[in-house]
Amino acid sequence: MDFIAIQQAMDAFRPLSVGLFVFALAIFLGYELITKVPPTLHTPLMSGANAISGITIVGALYCANSEFELLAKILGAFAIAFAMINVVGGFVVTRRMLSMFGGKK
Amino acid sequence: MNVIFPLLYLVAAVMFIQGIRRLSKVRTAKSGNTLSAAAMAIAIAVTMVIVSDGAAWPFILGGMIVGSAIGLIAAQRVEMTEMPEMVALFNGFGGGASALVSLSLFFSMFLAHETGDYSFFVTERLANGHFAPISSASSAVSAILGLVIGAITLTGSLIAFMKLNGTISGNMFAFKGRNAINGILLIGPVLLGLVMCFMAMDPNLVLILVLVITAVSLVVGVTATLPIGGADMPVVISLLNSLSGVAASMAGFAVQNPLLIVAGSLVGASGLILTQIMCKAMNRTLAGVLFKNFGSTSGGRDGYTNVKESSAEEVAMLLEDASRVVFVPGYGLAVAQAQHTTRELASLLEANGTEVAYAIHPVAGRMPGHMNVLLAEADVPYEQLVEMDAINPEFKQTDVTIVLGANDVINPAALDEKDSPIYGMPILNVHESRTVVVIKRSLSPGFAGIPNKLFDFDNTVMVFGDAKKVLTAMVSEFKENA
Numbered sequence: 001m002d003f004i005a006i007q008q009a010m011d012a013f014r015p016l017s018v019g020l021f022v023f024a025l026a027i028f029l030g031y032e033l034i035t036k037v038p039p040t041l042h043t044p045l046m047s048g049a050n051a052i053s054g055i056t057i058v059g060a061l062y063c064a065n066s067e068f069e070l071l072a073k074i075l076g077a078f079a080i081a082f083a084m085i086n087v088v089g090g091f092v093v094t095r096r097m098l099s100m101f102g103g104k105k
Numbered sequence: 106m107n108v109i110f111p112l113l114y115l116v117a118a119v120m121f122i123q124g125i126r127r128l129s130k131v132r133t134a135k136s137g138n139t140l141s142a143a144a145m146a147i148a149i150a151v152t153m154v155i156v157s158d159g160a161a162w163p164f165i166l167g168g169m170i171v172g173s174a175i176g177l178i179a180a181q182r183v184e185m186t187e188m189p190e191m192v193a194l195f196n197g198f199g200g201g202a203s204a205l206v207s208l209s210l211f212f213s214m215f216l217a218h219e220t221g222d223y224s225f226f227v228t229e230r231l232a233n234g235h236f237a238p239i240s241s242a243s244s245a246v247s248a249i250l251g252l253v254i255g256a257i258t259l260t261g262s263l264i265a266f267m268k269l270n271g272t273i274s275g276n277m278f279a280f281k282g283r284n285a286i287n288g289i290l291l292i293g294p295v296l297l298g299l300v301m302c303f304m305a306m307d308p309n310l311v312l313i314l315v316l317v318i319t320a321v322s323l324v325v326g327v328t329a330t331l332p333i334g335g336a337d338m339p340v341v342i343s344l345l346n347s348l349s350g351v352a353a354s355m356a357g358f359a360v361q362n363p364l365l366i367v368a369g370s371l372v373g374a375s376g377l378i379l380t381q382i383m384c385k386a387m388n389r390t391l392a393g394v395l396f397k398n399f400g401s402t403s404g405g406r407d408g409y410t411n412v413k414e415s416s417a418e419e420v421a422m423l424l425e426d427a428s429r430v431v432f433v434p435g436y437g438l439a440v441a442q443a444q445h446t447t448r449e450l451a452s453l454l455e456a457n458g459t460e461v462a463y464a465i466h467p468v469a470g471r472m473p474g475h476m477n478v479l480l481a482e483a484d485v486p487y488e489q490l491v492e493m494d495a496i497n498p499e500f501k502q503t504d505v506t507i508v509l510g511a512n513d514v515i516n517p518a519a520l521d522e523k524d525s526p527i528y529g530m531p532i533l534n535v536h537e538s539r540t541v542v543v544i545k546r547s548l549s550p551g552f553a554g555i556p557n558k559l560f561d562f563d564n565t566v567m568v569f570g571d572a573k574k575v576l577t578a579m580v581s582e583f584k585e586n587a
Contacts, residue, residue: 016243019358019366026367029122030374036129039467040487042379042474045128046346047192048138049375052121053199053349055145055368056206059356061152063209064164072213077164079205082198084172085179087149090195091142092180097188098135100481 044097051090057083113151114364120144121368125375131487148364185482186439189342189471193265196345200258203352204319207252210244210359211315245302247358252315253295253322255352260326262345269338269471273331283328284396291325294318333394336513338471339383340394347376379473386467386493388519388530409548409556415566417578420507420542424450424579425586427504429460431496433535434476435469437510437545441572447509448483450580457583462489464496464506464533466514493533503538509572510545516557526555541565544575 037045060083063076121144127137153165183191267273298318301311333341350372357365384391424430432447451461463485469476477490491499500506508515511533518525519532535541536559543565550556559565568575 016358019361019363022363022366023354023358023370026370027374030125030371031378033122033125033129033371034375034378036126038129038131039382039465039474039492040477040481040490041128041131041134042382043188043192043472043478044134044138044474045125045375046343046379046473047188047195048125048128048141049346049350049372050192050195050199051145052125052141052368053196053346053353053372054202055121055148055365056199056203056353056356057145058148058152058362058365059206059353059360060168060202060209061149061156061160061165062360063206063213064161064168065156065213066159066161068161068209068213072209073161073164075205075209075212076161077168079202079209080165080168081172081175082202082205084169085176086195086199086202087145087176088173089176089180089191089198091138091145092177093183093188093191094138095135096180097185097478097481098138100185100478100484101131101134101487 040101044094044101047090047097048094051087051094054083054086054090057087110151110155111363113147114362117144117148117151118364118367120147121371125371184442185444185479186442187270188478189338189475190266190269192472193262193269193342193345196342196349197259197262197266199349200255200262200345200352202255203251203349203356204255204259204322206356207248207255207359208315208319210248211252211311244359244361246299247355249295249298249302249315249318251352251355251359252318253291254348254355256319256322257326257329258345258348258352260323261330261341261348262326264327264330265338265341265345268330268335274335283332287325287329290321290328294321329395335471336468337387337389337394339468339473339475340380340387340389340391342472343376343379343383344391344395345376347373347380350374350376383468383473386531388527409561411561411563412548413566415542415568417568417575418582420505420566420568421579421582421586423505423540423542424454424459424583425457427454427459429462429503429505430454431500431503431506431535431538432461432463433469433506433508433511433515433533434463434465434480435509435511435514436471437512437572439470439475439479439510441510441574443509443571443573443576444479444483444485446573446576446580448480448485450576450583451485451489453580453583462491462496462499464493464535465490466493466511466533469511469514493531497534500534500537504540506535506538506541508535508541508543508545509576512545512550512557513555515559516555517562518555518558522558535559536562536564539564542568544568544570544572546571 057080060076060079063079064073120140124137124141127133294317298314301314350369354366354369354373357369380391438444454461463480465476480490513527515533515535516527517536519527519530522528541564
């Protein structure tokens with residue numbers, strides 16, 4: 001393989017390698033952050049994290065593109081609905097729980 | 106404009122991180138949740154602007170409105186005692202959404218290439234090149250992984266949900282060799298799918314393979330979760346929570362969006378840590394929870410020789426003279442919805458000069474922190490909730506310990522019976538207090554399926570009945586005597 005071919009091959013995998021870097025660092029960061037959460041808050045943590053996993057809405061929004069096949073769009077719409085249940089439901093229920101903890105004395 | 110979008114995604118990622126960081130203190134937790142929600146709003150808004158050129162708005166708005174409405178209604182109606190079910194269900198939706206994203210990406214891709222061989226390496230862009238969702242082999246691999254993990258999370262969570270709300274019971278489908286079958290079922294198609302990502306293939310073959318992988322993953326989610334018993338649910342929910350994050354991360358790799366990767370892996374890490382904590386609190390390994398059957402279903406009144414039954418009146422009298430009382434809540438408290446009555450009794454005791462505390466075992470209930478939420482709902486000050494390691498030395502100075510629907514987490518067999526299935530599991534040493542009052546429907550065993558040695562102890566009395574009814578009776582007795 002000549003130099004340019006190697007360069008091209010590396011370019012093709014750049015998004016992946018950057019993604020893997022981000023992934024690995026975020027896992028470590030997550031570990032550090034979450035070990036500090038006391039057991040009292042584990043249920044809100046879980047439902048809050050749940051809401052955050054609804055971030056897949058971003059991917060779902062890409063899927064509802066008018067150029068896509070109908071089936072792909074329908075799947076995209078379902079993905080958006082599922083993710084929104086997660087996002088809205090997750091944040092609202094976490095808020096409800098947390099207002100029980102701190103709010104009233 | 107193109108520079109601004111990635112920066113806004115970065116802002117959202119930082120806000121998610123800050124949001125989770127703020128969840129580590131009760132004082133700041135609420136603002137942390139708001140911050141995460143704002144980050145999500147930014148992410149959604151930015152993405153909508155990005156896709157606005159050529160977006161299929163009816164599909165986007167339809168999905169958003171329906172999803173938001175369902176989420177909002179569910180979140181407002183759910184009882185605090187039903188939180189484990191709720192979280193299980195939401196986990197499933199998260200995983201399902203990621204699986205659907207992967208599926209949609211595959212369909213969008215090769216349905217547009219009706220003819221000819223198709224490889225993820227040499228693919229041309231779609232039509233005018235706006236979006237090339239699966240533009241490389243690595244994207245395709247991530248999409249396959251997102252599909253598999255997401256689909257397993259979806260059906261696994263649905264089964265967990267049904268187990269938690271009692272639609273299906275205990276250890277089902279626990280036949281020998283099921284792990285091998287699950288393994289083969291899953292590994293075969295997934296390996297094929299991964300190979301597919303690196304080869305030119307007929308689009309129809311790709312379609313079939315993707316559908317097979319989807320079906321198999323959905324089935325494995327069911328067969329892997331069905332045999333896991335109710336007491337192991339905290340572990341299962343935590344793990345599914347983690348998987349829903351990992352699936353989102355994989356979707357992030359597929360669409361090459363770093364925000365998805367960051368947010369997904371944060372959730373993945375969070376769920377994994379909780380899984381670890383739950384396993385440790387049960388002295389079990391994750392593999393043991395997932396792959397081995399636990400306990401037996403036999404039980405009943407067998408094996409008890411020294412059970413003493415008491416009544417609400419007698420216990421109320423006992424409580425009047427107690428200077429220190431500890432409540433030990435368990436799943437039974439949640440089932441009976443007895444958190445408010447417990448708090449009422451505790452307030453009466455405090456007014457009577459008694460010191461009150463609540464002993465929280467890490468796996469009490471059906472999800473991490475379940476009991477804390479219930480008692481917080483009943484306005485119990487969280488300073489009174491004491492973790493296992495902190496309260497265990499204090500049982501010796503406790504006059505009365507009231508056990509509310511907890512069982513295996515207080516079984517002294519875990520301390521000294523080497524052949525007991527729960528041997529080595531950390532327990533609350535309630536048997537060290539002067540008197541233990543166990544409020545329980547019957548003598549039936551807990552999820553470990555073994556008799557509880559504690560019920561035979563000389564200092565233990567049983568009050569049979571629904572926790573709420575018994576406590577209500579105690580409250581009225583206490584008021585009369587005062």
